[in-house]
Amino acid sequence: MTDRYNIHSQLEHLQSKYIGTGHADTTKFEWLVNQHRDTYATYFGHPDLMAYFAIAENESIGRMRFNLMEKMLQPCGVTPDKPEE
Secondary structure: OHHHHHHHHHHHHHHHHOHHHOOOOOOHHHHHHHHHHHHHHHHHHOHHHHHHHHHHHOOOHHHHHHHHHHHHHOOOOOOOOOOOO
16 A cells, blocks of 8 residues: 555656646646657757758758747647636
């Protein structure tokens, strides 16, 4: 029983520390937004991958960086309305 409590408290700690891990009330939209933003952050952190995308789209690296930053604002579109309970 103590192992179960310990695992549960560790999970709660991770969820409070890192936004992307989600929680019980995380919607599908919020989860997808976190995934997209994490992906774009990975692209920024790997210059070779950014150069690959720039070559593939025939854009400069700076323009690619700008476009990905713009996409990070609303990666999945406008937030849907939450149903009233």
